[in-house]
Amino acid sequence: MVTVSAVGSTEQQWRTPAPVFGGSLLGDANALMTCTAAAEKLLAELPAKPDRSPDEQQLAAELFRDQRRVRGAFLRLHAERVYEVLTGELREQRSLSELVFAAADAFPGLTPTEAQMAAERECAQADKEGREIDQGIFFREILRSPVAGPHLLQAMLRPSQRARSLLGEFGRTGLVELGTVHLERIDGTAHLTLCNGRFLNAEDNQxxxxxxxxxxxxxxxxxxxxxxxxxxxMTHPRYQGRRVFCAGINLVDLHQGRISYVDFLLRRELGYIHKLIRGVRVDDGWPRPLVEKPWVAAVDTFAIGGGMQLLFAADHVVAAADSYLSLPAAQEGIVPGMANLRLTSLAGARLSRQVILSGRKLWAHEPEARLVCDEVVDPKLMDATVRAAAERLATPAVVANRHMINLAEEPEDRFRAYAAEFAFEQALRLYSDDVIDKVDRFSAATSGDRRTGSGS
Incomplete structure (x- = not known):
């Protein structure tokens, strides 16, 4: 184990010239592996993160920082070719987790291994090494590529294996219980109801x-x-019996290290929220491979954080007059998904700054809320209004026209460029000191009530 007295000499040992890339993929990959293996050997000699001295903490931070510079340099040259190797020359379509772990196997040192990420999952957020940042570096460069990026986005629009296995049951019964979601088909309308009631429908991996x-x-x-x-x-005593749309990310889970960068923060943006807009990919579909349908969002009580983000993907938003919308990015410290892109398109840059940067809460009855909500009604009229909105959208011409509106409003290249930067910035934010401090304080403040998982 590296002792405090040995930290200085160990740092000097590490400060060898970084590899200079620019050759073949194989040669540069070998240089990357050699460089990162040396750093990992030194990290393995340090105590666990909570037990490190200030000097050891500084050394670990510099080891990770230097490795990340090397990984970024390698990927800026080879991201496209790496992706082609991982997907069998673009013949295979992999999920995000499959792709990033395949990269760890095929190009040692490029991304964290499954064993490294399993070790991270055992730690609270503050005690993790932050290896998800390395995954963020990987996905930023993959999404930036004009070849790899579109291929990955198309792969993410494919239906999940779980959905395929349940399709027959849902087709027969029109009903399926998914743990935190109740899905029911009534007269041609699929009612997707969030049922994470103990946590005010706060978002988590499940x-x-x-x-x-x-x-x-x-x-x-x-x-x-x-x-x-x-x-x-809700079953929460504060909102007993009332409908709540969504309370945003589960901050207690984030504090405890149970919010996944790949399977939550990145997957939700490139997966189901993207599917709400673009549709689901069916390769043998005709006349086009994407099956699209219109969506109505109904906001009771509040839509916080990720809940408000969902409204930007809906074709029609109905809100109760006593409800409110908010994106508490300034309070939570993370990037609010695609909100910076989509709210700006809907409401303009000035209101977006007020909501995202300054934490302004939009009450549904305010005039500015009409830039996000299509109808604001008495809470007693919500059921009837939602039903009427669904009936208006249930026509074939709506599908074709929403397709063209979405194409004009958010071209795929624009979405991909934003997603690439989001992939990196969100990974950094997860491990920033201010976020760690905020979720620690929030978790301590709510420790007496395990039913509250969000900042609401």
């Missing part, structure tokens, strides 16, 4: 998995013409 499955089923079922997104009735 909710992302369940919502994507439900979205896939609604899009794949031929009898569904339109989908409705709505929050279920």
């Amino acid at each position: 909710l992302v998995e369940d919502v994507e499955t439900a979205v896939d089923l609604a899009l794949l079922d031929d009898r569904v013409r339109v989908g409705v997104l709505r929050g279920g009735r």
Whole structure:
């Protein structure tokens, strides 16, 4: 183990010239492997992160920082070719987790291994090494590539295996329970109800998995013409019996290290939220491979963080007059998904800055909220209004026209360019000191009530 007295000499040992890339993929990959292996050997000699002295913490930070510079340099040259190798020359379509772990196997040192990430999952967020940042470096460069990026985005529009396995049951019964989501087909409308009631429908890894499955089923079922997104009735005592749309990310789970960068933060943006807009990919589909359907979002009580983000993907938003919308990015410290892109398109840059940078809460009855909400109604009229909105959208011409609107509003290259930077910035934010401090304080403040998982 490296002792405090040995830190200085160890740092000098590490400060060898970084590899200079520019040769063949194989030669540069070998140089990358040699460089990162040397750094990992030194890291393995340090105590666990919570037990490190200030000097040891500084050394570890510099080891990771130097490795990340090397990985970024390698990927700026070879990202496209790396992706082609990992996908069998673009013949295979991999999920995000499959892709990033395949990269660790095929190009040692490029991304964290499954064993390294399993070790990270055992730690609270503050005690992790931050290896998800290395995954963020990888996905930024893959998404930037004009060849690899579009191929990955198309792969992410494919239905999940779980949805395929449940499609027959949903087709027969029109009903499926997915843990945190209730999906029911009624007269051609798929009602997707968030049921993570103990946590005010706060988002966690399981909710992302369940919502994507439900979205896939609604899009794949031929009898569904339109989908409705709505929050279920709460069991939390503060909102007992009331519907709540969504309370955003589960900050307690984030504090405890249970929010996954790949399977939550990146997957939700490139997966089910992207599918709400673009549709689900069916390779043998005709006249086009994407099956699209219109979506209505119904906001009862509040839509916070990721809940508000969902509204930007809906074709029609109905809000109760006593509800509110917010994107507490300034309070939580992370990037609010695609909100910086989509809210700016909907409401303009000035209001977006007020909501995202300054934490302005939009009450549904305010005039500015109409830039996000299509109808604001008495809470007692929500059911009837949502039903009428779904009926209006359940026509074939709506599908064709929403397709053209989405194409004009958010071209794929624009979305891909944003997603590439988001992939990197969000990974950095997860491990920033201010985020760690905020979620630690929030978790301590709510430790007496395990039913509260968000900043609401």
